[in-house]
Amino acid sequence: MSRQLPSIELLQAFLTVAKTGNFGKAGEQLNLSQSAVSRQVAQLEARLDSRLFERHTRRIVLTAEGRSLVPVAEQVIGLLCDASHMLATVGRSFSLRAHPTMAARWLIPRLTTFYGMHPQVNVSVDTVYHRFPDFAFESIDAMVAYGTATWPDFEALQLWEEELIPVCSPALLAGTTPQELLKSARLVDSSMDRLDWRRWAEYYPDSTGIDNAHLTFDTLESAIVAVKCGQGIALVDAVLTDDELRSGQLVRVHSGRIVTGGRYTLVYPRRVKHSSGFSEFLEWLGQEAGLDAART
Known part of the structure; x- marks a missing residue:
């Protein structure tokens, strides 16, 4: 069966002639001579054993077989173009x-x-x-x-390697000092085990109060949102909150930092x-x- 199938070049020549109605115009589009296009159409007709065009002195007209072949050729060429594009973008x-x-x-x-x-x-x-x-x-x-x-x-x-720093909203800090705020404010946790603030107490003893309340979340994002809303102080990744720190939405309340590993x-x-x-x-x-x- 593979020997009987027409090549894509023959189908493309046929379809271009069918759309332009002229061998010369088809040749211009395909960058071929008029005679080369005519030969390709003749080869396709021989391969299919069907006459696809009625050739007149001044014009050519599709036969019934030619008209039935047009949508098939369009589909075949369209599928090939899609496949070519898909292969060209593989890995992109x-x-x-x-x-x-x-x-x-x-x-x-x-x-x-x-x-x-x-x-x-x-x-x-x-x-x-x-x-x-x-x-x-x-x-x-x-x-x-x-x-x-x-x-x-x-x-x-x-x-990057995570470094945690203590931050709060500017509104929470208004009217007090960072030292006073750390002693009294709610400590916002980004994990249920409260590990980060326990580490902080080891690195910076006496920087927080002995009975600070805690607000605990299971994600860093939730903790950051809570802090931006003025609900307390959180230990946050310096890189992930860089935009808020640069814009002033968050402020740092202590120069210390924890390198978590x-x-x-x-x-x-x-x-x-x-x-x-x-x-x-x-x-x-x-x-x-x-x-x-x-x-x-």
């Missing part, structure tokens, strides 16, 4: 899994810059963070992991490192992380 799209807070506060706002530099690359962001992906079976190409783990079986790009790291299988699209993203992400490290 990739999926990334990231922590919801990190994605919302750091990654997604910066993607505007990335798309401005690489408009042909598409990034899908997955925030199902509770599970490390199985790169062999899931449609995830990379993950921004948080923690102290190392990744000997994967490529890894460290973005936690790191935000881009982890990915070696096979995707040089793939088109991801390689551009990898270079850009490293530059963005470097700029943040220098600023903070």
Whole structure:
């Protein structure tokens, strides 16, 4: 059957002649001579054993067989064009899994810059963070992991190491001093174990009061929102709250900081490192992380 199928060049020549109604105009569109187009149509007619055009002195007219072939040729050529485009863009799209807070506060706002530099690359962001992906079976190409783990079986790009600083809203600080506020204000926790404020008490004893109330959440994002609403003081990642600190929506209430040992790291299988699209993203992400490290 494969020997009987006409080539795409013959179908394209036929369709162009059918639409222009002229061998010469079809040749101009196809960058071929009039005689070359005529020969291609004749070859298609021979292959299909059907007459596709009635040839008159001044014009050509589609036969009934030719008219029935037009939509078929359009569909075949259209499908081939779609497939060609799909293959051309393979590797220009990739999926990334990231922590919801990190994605919302750091990654997604910066993607505007990335798309401005690489408009042909598409990034899908997955925030199902509770599970490390199985790169062999899931449609995830990379993950921004948080923690102290190392990744000997994967490529890894460290973005930044977490440093926690105490912040509050300017309104909460009005009329008092940072020292007085730390002694009396509600301490906002971003994890149910209240680990960060217990660490703070070890590093900076007597900086807080002996009976501060606590407001506890299970995510950093919730804690940041609560603090911006004036509900207390939270220990927050300096990088993830850089915009609020620079704009004055949050203010720092102590010069101390806690280096938790936690790191935000881009982890990915070696096979995707040089793939088109991801390689551009990898270079850009490293530059963005470097700029943040220098600023903070």
